Amino acid sequence: MQIKGQAVRLIMPGRLEEMGKWSHGTMATNKEQTSGGMMPGKDRPGKDRPGPDLSRSLRYVVIYLCLAVAMLLSGLQHFVLTLPSASGKQLQYTDGIVVMTGGQQRLDDGLQLLTDGIAGKMLISGVGDGVSRAVLVQQLDLDEREINALFCCVELDFVAKDTRGNARVARRWAIDNNMRSLRLVTANYHMPRALLVFANEMPEFNLYQYPVYPDDLRIDGWWHDRAMLRLLIREYAKYLAETVRI
Known part of the structure; x- marks a missing residue:
C-alpha cells in the first residue's frame, strides 16, 4: 500500500498479538533484573545480609548470655555475703x-x-x-x-x-x-x-x-581488691563445680 510516496507495511492482527507478547516478556525480564539487584551498586537481598531469623537468633543468644552473666554475678555476691561468721555460742563437743x-x-x-x-x-x-x-x-x-x-x-x-x-x-x-x-x-x-x-x-x-x-x-570492699576478687571467684567456681559433681 502506498501513501504519499512512502511504503507502509501492514501488520496483521495475529502479528500484533505476537509482538505484544514479546514486548511484555522483555519488560518483565528487565523489571526482574532491576529488582533482583543486577544494576550496578545494588546488593542482592538475601545473599549478603542476614535474614530476619538469623538476626532474631543472635538477639536471643545475646540476651541469654547477659542473663547468665547476671546470674553468676548475683550468685557470687550471695556466696560472699553468706560466708560463715564467728559465733558467740558455746561450742559443742x-x-x-x-x-x-x-x-x-x-x-x-x-x-x-x-x-x-x-x-x-x-x-x-x-x-x-x-x-x-x-x-x-x-x-x-x-x-x-x-x-x-x-x-x-x-x-x-x-x-x-x-x-x-x-x-x-x-x-x-x-x-x-x-x-x-x-x-x-x-x-x-x-x-x-x-x-x-x-x-x-x-x-x-x-x-x-x-x-x-x-x-x-x-570481705568489706572485696570487689576493690584484685587479689581478693580472684580468690573469691576461684573459690566460688570450685564450689559450683562441686554442686554439679554431687
Whole structure:
C-alpha cells in the first residue's frame, strides 16, 4: 500500500498479538533484573545480609548470655555475703577435729580448740613432706599445753592433696577411732565447699564448722581488691563445680 510516496507495511492482527507478547516478556525480564539487584551498586537481598531469623537468633543468644552473666554475678555476691561468721555460742563437743592445711592460723585455732577440751583428738590433713611435730613446734608459737596436745592427740596426714582427699582421709581416721562427730577447721571462704564435700563423702557423720578468718582476708570492699576478687571467684567456681559433681 502506498501513501504519499512512502511504503507502509501492514501488520496483521495475529502479528500484533505476537509482538505484544514479546514486548511484555522483555519488560518483565528487565523489571526482574532491576529488582533482583543486577544494576550496578545494588546488593542482592538475601545473599549478603542476614535474614530476619538469623538476626532474631543472635538477639536471643545475646540476651541469654547477659542473663547468665547476671546470674553468676548475683550468685557470687550471695556466696560472699553468706560466708560463715564467728559465733558467740558455746561450742559443742565433738569426737574429733579436722584441720585442713593452708595457713598457720588454722593450726593455731585447731590446737586451741583441742586444749580447750572441745574434742579429744585432732587430724591435720594435707601436711607437706618434711613436716613433723618437732617442725610445727618450731614454726608455731605454742605454749606447754599445746605442745603436749600436739604430741599426744594430733595425727598428721601426708596423703591428701585437695579437699576431697581431706574428706576421704578424715573418714578413714574417724572410723578407725570410732568417732561419730567432727569439727572442720578451715578458712571461712573455703568452709562452704569443705562442708559440701565432707557431707558427700561421710554422710553418716555429724559435721560442725569452725571458720577461720585470715588476717589478710578483707570481705568489706572485696570487689576493690584484685587479689581478693580472684580468690573469691576461684573459690566460688570450685564450689559450683562441686554442686554439679554431687
